[in-house]
Each structure stands twice: as C-alpha cells, then as structure tokens.
Amino acid sequence: MKKDLLDIICCPVCKEDLILKINKLEGEEIVEGTLECVKCHNKYPIEEGIPNLLPPE
Ligand SMILES: [Zn+2]
Numbered sequence: 001m002k003k004d005l006l007d008i009i010c011c012p013v014c015k016e017d018l019i020l021k022i023n024k025l026e027g028e029e030i031v032e033g034t035l036e037c038v039k040c041h042n043k044y045p046i047e048e049g050i051p052n053l054l055p056p057e
Contacts, residue, residue, distance in 0.1 A: 001030050001051050011037035012055045018044070 006020055016039035023046075024032035033046040035053070045052050 001046060001049055002028055003030065005051070009035075009051065009053060011040060011042065012044075012053050013037065013042055014039050016040070 003020070006018060009018060010016060011018055014037065016037055018035040018037055020030070020033060020035055022030050022033040024030075029049055030046055031049050035044040035046065035051055036042070037044075042056055044054075
C-alpha cells in the first residue's frame, strides 16, 4: 500500500485515524507493517502490501 492510503482508510471499529508503523518498505510501497488505531488501539497488519482492516474478534 502507499502512504497516501492512510488519508482514506480508518479504523473499522470506531472510524478513527490509524497510526502507521512500517516494517518493510520497497520504494513508496509499504510491504509489511502495522496500522494501529489512535482511539481503540486495535492493530491491523499490512502483509504483502495489503492492509488487513478486518475488525478483530
Ligand atoms: Zn479504533
């Protein structure tokens, strides 16, 4: 995913902003990382460039 996507996506639980933590970057593409909600602190993984924004059980 690109960093710009952060402007569009939000926490699926509470719709708040997400904090990006990058583990692996290729050019402008974030390949692996974590998105953490500023409010509920749920974490969503980024794997193979795709953010997994499914709400946790
Ligand atoms: Zn949240």
